[in-house]
Amino acid sequence: MEVPVLKQGPFLIATVQAALTDEDLVHLRRAMVERVVIARSLGVIIDVTAMDIMDSFASRTLREVAQMIRLRGAETVIVGIQPEVAFAMVQLGITLEGVVTALDLEEGLNYLQEKFSSSA
């Protein structure tokens, strides 16, 4: 299942709609890294509200997306991790270290807007 990516001003928003296979994740990674420069985006938001499970592959891929996007000159925020998912993740030792997280899409947009309005 492909993840739709929307352009919202200077930001890209990818909304995960359902559980993702490993292939979908790899596809998402490539799509995001490609599009971030084409769209001249400053920031990327990946909304994972619909994901009710986050395994080690998914979290590693998300971390990689964040790192690659940083190398492409933009900032990444992961939003919408559910409380149960977060709890399960830390128990497995998955902490998404170095990746910015926010409660939901609104918070993620706020974060990016604040960041780029102060630097502009």
Added chain:
Amino acid sequence: MAKDVERLERNTVWHEMLVQGASLEGTAVLLRELVAHLRQNRTQLREEWARRITEAKLLTAMSKDEIFAEATAVYDQYVEALETGTFEALQAYARSLSERIIPRGVETHEVVGIVLLLRDVLARSLFAKYQADFTKLDRILDAYEPAANRIANTVAVGFVQERERVIRQQQEAIRELSTPVLQVRERLLILPIIGVIDPQRARQLTEQLLRGIRTNRAKVVVIDITGVAAMDATVANHLVQTVEASRLLGATVIVTGLSPEIAQTLVTIGVDLGKMNTVGDLQGGIEQAERLLGYKVVPIGAAS
């Protein structure tokens, strides 16, 4: 009806038990004789028992009159259990007695002690009565001992069960009381932790906090552990997990109130708290949280 059958079965078991030591027709007679003896000497034996209780310094939490009143009731129940071979009444009494005396701090060894004392007192009186006729004494004891042991067992088990029930009840109460997640300002939560943290409670704590973060849309959480007396590696790791899970929801956690002892233990056992944001006391924690959220608290009048 079913209860009657049950009682009948119990009686049968009970009598079979007696039969093991004595002849069939003799047992019932002996038991009647025994009960008659205990009824006859009720006052004297009861007083002797109460005296021995005081002497052994048992039930120190109760007054002399109270001990005597309870002793009377227990004695009558005891004789009745011997007579009928049914233990329901005694069991119920043991439970209600336990209910009354547990809050006053009566210990298990005391309850077991007094029942064993009663057994000894009664046995002594049997020795005295039948000392001339050793064969008869032997047969009387055969009838008496299993019954007396079973009574002691019933009372002790009743007491322990009651105590366990009380403990369970208290544990539940503590669990319910234990984890308030409080909002002090828009987007700022406080989680005061008091008492002992076990894995189960740590889990519940984390779940409630995460839920609280989402419903209150919190950005900063202050976890105050002033009320936590001790912390080991397991608990510290739970705390680290809580902090990390909160971050995944986009909230920053500030931990306050680490006591000097806990600080020393954590450093000594080498728990990595590097990712944790700690502030000395709750006030400092709230002040830092306010700064993070962009609040500024000023006295009235100083603002203008």
